Amino acid sequence: MSVILLAWYDANAREMPWRTSPQARKDGVLPDPYTIWMSEIMLQQTTVVTVKDYFTRFINRWPTVRDLAAAQDADVMAEWAGLGYYARARNLLKCARAIVEEYDGVFPADHAALLTLPGIGPYTAAAVSSIAFDLPHAVLDGNVERVMARLYDIHTPLPAAKPELMEHAKALTPQQRSGDYAQAVMDLGATICTPKSPACGICPWRDPCAARAAGTMAELPKKTPKKPKPIRHGTVYLGRRTDGAWLLETRPEKGLLGGMLGWPGSDWVDSSLPHPDSTPPAKGDWEELEGEVRHTFTHFHLILRVITADLASETTPTQGEFVAKSDFSPSNLPTVMRKAFDLHYQGVSPQMTQRGPLL
Known part of the structure; x- marks a missing residue:
């Protein structure tokens, strides 16, 4: 054969x-x-x-x-x-x-x-x-x-x-x-x-x-039915300094998105609450964007709220570090983090709203 x-x-x-x-x-x-x-x-x-x-x-x-x-x-x-x-x-x-x-x-x-x-x-x-x-x-x-x-x-x-x-x-x-x-x-x-x-x-x-x-x-082939994926919630903070630098962090080597560039934020947790408590990574007037980011990983769905702020030039963050405007490209972000960036700049798309489907 x-x-x-x-x-x-x-x-x-x-x-x-x-x-x-x-x-x-x-x-x-x-x-x-x-x-x-x-x-x-x-x-x-x-x-x-x-x-x-x-x-x-x-x-x-x-x-x-x-x-x-x-x-x-x-x-x-x-x-x-x-x-x-x-x-x-x-x-x-x-x-x-x-x-x-x-x-x-x-x-x-x-x-x-x-x-x-x-x-x-x-x-x-x-x-x-x-x-x-x-x-x-x-x-x-x-x-x-x-x-x-x-x-x-x-x-x-x-x-x-x-x-x-x-x-x-x-x-x-x-x-x-x-x-x-x-x-x-x-x-x-x-x-x-x-x-x-x-x-x-x-x-x-x-x-x-x-x-x-x-x-x-x-x-064929037959497959064993999959269990429903749990939903996790989290928060990310998009902070930008007056000179255009973005507040970013390199995620820990182990775990999801390990070693990737991303926005500071909370842990991703299973919760009956809409979103877990979290603390902003720097002092500023933080405001939550309308809508939310939804993303699906292999074992769970993730829902993120996105909070943004314009930060003063002398800001010292407690989490992450500033990346100069010239050194930052959204394409360097993993997909879920880029969705948060897009939500900030493009408004809420049908795939990212509270009523939209999980991707």
Whole structure:
């Protein structure tokens, strides 16, 4: 079956800025482990469309793993702003530095060694091993899970089905062209075996597909219902000095948005009250904006009230520090903090009002 899928991939492979095409690989062009690793970290829980621009900016600015390892943390976090799941950016730096320090800047062509590096788990190690080094390690992302569940008509709901799906994925992974096969099965899930309305009529695996034969493809894979996300509340303070400097803080390394630039504010807490008590980070005439910022993280919804003030030039903050106007760019803020900035400057949008939906 892998031969059939590889033939389909040779004719239909998607073009990606990090991908070596099947023809180029046949011509002897080897993939760059650095770009494969970078793309796989960025693609975790993020779409290809979103990742492409970020990937291009990163590679243009830090073209090698040594360049990235030597980068300033704040510069990397600023470039990552808006991509989400910020622990990935912190681990990106840790991993680059470990590769330079422990492997002299050369990615290890060894699955077990890759697993010891910061931020590289079983999926990423398998993806880098197969795509970069053509080692026969099975990949199992969301696309592959869907393909396997349908191909073998597996009705066990995810995540309980993962071990069974992985066994099937391993059995199908060929010893030759493992990297092309890994990308082929992911492409199949992304373009043909899609979550809704799969294009079974043009699928290269339509004949052996058990779900197609049973007519169950549209209901697979099954998933265990998710519990409702709790709602947390918090407050952020947007203070601007008369010279245009903004009062900002670098968030602690551990925790959500770790190491990112943000507005001073309260903790984010589960509360039956509209918003927790908090203390402004500096003396000033603080006023609460109409409306609120709403943002959804993996495990909870967040509602922030935004309080602003014009601050005197001699203001000494108790939290955060002033960043000169020339050194500040809203694009360096993570999405939730940028929403607060936008609320301050653009008024209340339908997606940020008290009546609006959580994003």
